[in-house]
Amino acid sequence: MDRISALRNVEEALRAFEEGDVDLATAERRVVAVLRTYATEFEADGLSAYRARGDDRADGLVVVADSEREAEQRIRTLLDDDGALSFEVVGVEQRT
Structure with missing residues (x-):
């Protein structure tokens, strides 16, 4: 799903509400x-979606x-973590 399609689908949900x-x-x-569909289908300019698995605060982000390294750094930044959390980062599989 591209960005325009995602925005249209969000707009449709808002309109229905x-x-x-x-x-x-x-x-x-x-x-x-x-958003989940957009994230799992997201691949542009060498970027991919990554999911954290591990400590509760990070798990599922x-x-x-x-x-993967940059994804880990982004998650730690989002959680204001100095390295205390224990989690792994895995690629999110694309939906077909």
Whole structure:
């Protein structure tokens, strides 16, 4: 899914919420689904999506980076971690 498609799908979820066709929880699920699809299909300019596995604070976080090492650094920066957390970084498989 490209960025424009993702934005259109988020807009559709917002419109459905504003028009009363769905409740907030449904709109949130739709937006999360769009973001997850976008992240798992994201590959541009050598960047890929990476997921952290390990300590609770890091586990499940997904970032975009050009390498596992950079992904680890980004996660540590996001969590304001000085290296105390224990986690590994793995590539997120693309959805087909």
